[in-house]
Amino acid sequence: MSPTPRTAVFPGSFDPLTNGHVDIIVRATRLFDRVVVAVAMNAEKTPLFSIDERVGLIREVFRDHLSVQVDTFNGLLVEYARQQGASALIRGLRAVSDFEYEFQMALMNRNLAPGIETVFLVPAFDLTYLSSSLVREVARFGGDVSQLVHPKVQQALKRKFGT
Numbered sequence: 001m002s003p004t005p006r007t008a009v010f011p012g013s014f015d016p017l018t019n020g021h022v023d024i025i026v027r028a029t030r031l032f033d034r035v036v037v038a039v040a041m042n043a044e045k046t047p048l049f050s051i052d053e054r055v056g057l058i059r060e061v062f063r064d065h066l067s068v069q070v071d072t073f074n075g076l077l078v079e080y081a082r083q084q085g086a087s088a089l090i091r092g093l094r095a096v097s098d099f100e101y102e103f104q105m106a107l108m109n110r111n112l113a114p115g116i117e118t119v120f121l122v123p124a125f126d127l128t129y130l131s132s133s134l135v136r137e138v139a140r141f142g143g144d145v146s147q148l149v150h151p152k153v154q155q156a157l158k159r160k161f162g163t
Protein backbone atom coordinates (compact mmCIF):
# COMPACT_ATOMS: atom_id res chain seq x y z
CA MET A 1 0.00 0.00 0.00
CA SER A 2 1.41 3.39 -0.90
CA PRO A 3 1.46 5.98 1.90
CA THR A 4 -1.05 8.86 1.87
CA PRO A 5 0.38 11.74 -0.17
CA ARG A 6 1.48 14.61 2.03
CA THR A 7 0.28 18.08 1.17
CA ALA A 8 1.57 21.43 2.43
CA VAL A 9 0.10 24.87 1.84
CA PHE A 10 2.47 27.82 1.38
CA PRO A 11 0.39 30.99 1.87
CA GLY A 12 1.42 34.55 1.10
CA SER A 13 0.91 37.70 -0.91
CA PHE A 14 3.55 36.94 -3.56
CA ASP A 15 3.38 40.54 -4.87
CA PRO A 16 5.46 39.51 -6.77
CA LEU A 17 7.07 36.07 -6.42
CA THR A 18 10.78 36.50 -5.55
CA ASN A 19 13.72 34.11 -5.59
CA GLY A 20 13.24 33.87 -1.82
CA HIS A 21 9.76 32.41 -2.32
CA VAL A 22 11.08 30.12 -5.09
CA ASP A 23 13.82 28.83 -2.76
CA ILE A 24 11.26 28.00 -0.04
CA ILE A 25 8.86 26.32 -2.50
CA VAL A 26 11.64 24.11 -3.92
CA ARG A 27 12.73 23.12 -0.40
CA ALA A 28 9.11 22.30 0.47
CA THR A 29 8.76 20.02 -2.57
CA ARG A 30 11.58 17.88 -1.14
CA LEU A 31 9.56 17.34 2.04
CA PHE A 32 6.00 17.07 0.69
CA ASP A 33 4.35 15.25 -2.22
CA ARG A 34 2.20 18.24 -3.11
CA VAL A 35 2.84 21.92 -2.36
CA VAL A 36 -0.06 24.32 -2.84
CA VAL A 37 1.12 27.91 -3.22
CA ALA A 38 -1.90 29.85 -1.97
CA VAL A 39 -2.14 33.52 -2.90
CA ALA A 40 -4.11 35.44 -0.29
CA MET A 41 -7.02 37.52 -1.57
CA ASN A 42 -6.43 40.26 0.99
CA ALA A 43 -8.88 43.09 0.41
CA GLU A 44 -7.04 45.46 2.76
CA LYS A 45 -3.82 45.69 0.80
CA THR A 46 -3.49 47.51 -2.50
CA PRO A 47 -1.26 45.17 -4.46
CA LEU A 48 0.99 46.02 -7.39
CA PHE A 49 -0.05 42.88 -9.28
CA SER A 50 -3.65 41.66 -9.44
CA ILE A 51 -4.45 38.28 -7.98
CA ASP A 52 -4.67 36.78 -11.49
CA GLU A 53 -1.31 38.27 -12.47
CA ARG A 54 0.33 36.88 -9.31
CA VAL A 55 -1.17 33.42 -9.80
CA GLY A 56 -0.23 33.48 -13.51
CA LEU A 57 3.41 34.36 -12.79
CA ILE A 58 3.84 31.62 -10.16
CA ARG A 59 2.25 29.09 -12.54
CA GLU A 60 4.66 30.09 -15.32
CA VAL A 61 7.70 29.84 -13.08
CA PHE A 62 6.64 26.41 -11.75
CA ARG A 63 5.10 25.02 -14.93
CA ASP A 64 7.55 22.07 -14.98
CA HIS A 65 7.12 21.23 -11.28
CA LEU A 66 4.23 18.80 -11.23
CA SER A 67 4.08 18.71 -7.43
CA VAL A 68 3.50 22.48 -7.21
CA GLN A 69 -0.04 23.83 -7.56
CA VAL A 70 -1.07 27.46 -7.43
CA ASP A 71 -4.38 28.65 -6.05
CA THR A 72 -6.02 31.58 -4.25
CA PHE A 73 -7.69 31.62 -0.88
CA ASN A 74 -9.99 33.84 1.08
CA GLY A 75 -10.82 33.81 4.78
CA LEU A 76 -9.29 31.52 7.36
CA LEU A 77 -6.07 29.89 6.21
CA VAL A 78 -6.54 26.76 8.31
CA GLU A 79 -9.99 26.20 6.79
CA TYR A 80 -8.46 26.40 3.35
CA ALA A 81 -5.64 24.06 4.39
CA ARG A 82 -8.19 21.55 5.68
CA GLN A 83 -10.08 21.66 2.38
CA GLN A 84 -6.80 20.91 0.62
CA GLY A 85 -6.15 17.95 2.90
CA ALA A 86 -2.91 19.59 4.04
CA SER A 87 -0.94 18.38 7.05
CA ALA A 88 1.32 21.45 7.14
CA LEU A 89 1.59 25.16 6.53
CA ILE A 90 4.91 26.37 5.16
CA ARG A 91 6.39 29.73 6.13
CA GLY A 92 9.79 31.18 5.33
CA LEU A 93 11.93 32.63 8.10
CA ARG A 94 14.39 35.27 7.06
CA ALA A 95 15.48 37.12 10.15
CA VAL A 96 14.69 37.52 13.81
CA SER A 97 12.31 40.29 12.74
CA ASP A 98 10.02 37.68 11.11
CA PHE A 99 10.00 35.53 14.21
CA GLU A 100 7.57 37.17 16.61
CA TYR A 101 4.73 37.58 14.13
CA GLU A 102 5.27 34.11 12.66
CA PHE A 103 5.36 32.53 16.13
CA GLN A 104 2.04 34.18 17.04
CA MET A 105 0.44 33.06 13.80
CA ALA A 106 1.70 29.50 14.21
CA LEU A 107 0.28 29.25 17.73
CA MET A 108 -3.04 30.75 16.67
CA ASN A 109 -3.31 28.39 13.72
CA ARG A 110 -2.51 25.43 15.97
CA ASN A 111 -5.32 26.52 18.30
CA LEU A 112 -7.70 26.63 15.37
CA ALA A 113 -6.47 23.42 13.76
CA PRO A 114 -4.41 21.19 16.09
CA GLY A 115 -3.77 18.63 13.33
CA ILE A 116 -1.95 21.05 11.05
CA GLU A 117 1.71 21.85 11.77
CA THR A 118 3.51 25.03 10.77
CA VAL A 119 6.86 24.22 9.18
CA PHE A 120 9.45 27.01 8.99
CA LEU A 121 12.02 26.82 6.26
CA VAL A 122 15.15 28.96 5.98
CA PRO A 123 16.23 30.20 2.55
CA ALA A 124 19.73 30.26 1.07
CA PHE A 125 21.83 32.80 2.97
CA ASP A 126 22.04 35.32 0.11
CA LEU A 127 18.23 35.46 -0.14
CA THR A 128 17.57 36.25 3.49
CA TYR A 129 17.40 40.02 2.89
CA LEU A 130 14.95 39.70 0.00
CA SER A 131 11.30 40.77 0.14
CA SER A 132 8.60 41.55 -2.41
CA SER A 133 8.43 45.13 -1.17
CA LEU A 134 12.17 45.62 -1.75
CA VAL A 135 11.83 44.20 -5.27
CA ARG A 136 8.89 46.54 -6.00
CA GLU A 137 10.88 49.56 -4.80
CA VAL A 138 13.99 48.73 -6.81
CA ALA A 139 11.99 47.94 -9.97
CA ARG A 140 9.86 51.09 -9.62
CA PHE A 141 12.98 53.20 -10.05
CA GLY A 142 14.40 51.11 -12.87
CA GLY A 143 16.97 49.21 -10.77
CA ASP A 144 18.28 45.80 -11.81
CA VAL A 145 16.28 43.01 -10.18
CA SER A 146 17.64 40.17 -12.35
CA GLN A 147 19.36 38.53 -9.36
CA LEU A 148 16.25 38.79 -7.21
CA VAL A 149 13.41 37.41 -9.35
CA HIS A 150 12.72 34.93 -12.16
CA PRO A 151 13.05 36.42 -15.70
CA LYS A 152 9.24 36.15 -16.18
CA VAL A 153 8.72 38.27 -13.06
CA GLN A 154 11.36 40.72 -14.24
CA GLN A 155 9.52 41.14 -17.55
CA ALA A 156 6.22 41.67 -15.74
CA LEU A 157 7.80 44.36 -13.54
CA LYS A 158 9.20 46.11 -16.61
CA ARG A 159 5.75 46.12 -18.21
CA LYS A 160 4.16 47.41 -15.00
CA PHE A 161 6.58 50.30 -14.51
CA GLY A 162 7.40 50.94 -18.17
CA THR A 163 11.11 50.76 -17.38
Ligand code: ADP
Nearest residue numbers: 011012013014020021091092093123127130131
Ligand atom coordinates in the same frame (compact mmCIF):
# COMPACT_ATOMS: atom_id res chain seq x y z
P1 ADP B 1 2.87 37.67 3.59
O1 ADP B 1 1.99 38.85 3.28
O2 ADP B 1 2.12 36.45 4.03
O3 ADP B 1 4.05 37.96 4.44
P2 ADP B 1 4.81 37.30 1.48
O4 ADP B 1 4.54 37.03 0.04
O5 ADP B 1 5.56 38.52 1.82
O6 ADP B 1 3.38 37.26 2.13
O7 ADP B 1 5.55 36.07 2.15
C1 ADP B 1 5.05 34.77 2.08
C2 ADP B 1 5.98 33.83 2.81
O8 ADP B 1 7.23 33.81 2.14
C3 ADP B 1 6.28 34.25 4.24
O9 ADP B 1 6.39 33.07 5.03
C4 ADP B 1 7.61 34.92 4.15
O10 ADP B 1 8.35 34.80 5.37
C5 ADP B 1 8.26 34.09 3.07
N1 ADP B 1 9.32 34.81 2.40
C6 ADP B 1 9.24 35.98 1.73
N2 ADP B 1 10.45 36.36 1.25
C7 ADP B 1 11.32 35.39 1.63
C8 ADP B 1 12.73 35.20 1.49
N3 ADP B 1 13.51 36.06 0.86
N4 ADP B 1 13.26 34.09 2.04
C9 ADP B 1 12.48 33.22 2.71
N5 ADP B 1 11.17 33.33 2.90
C10 ADP B 1 10.59 34.41 2.38
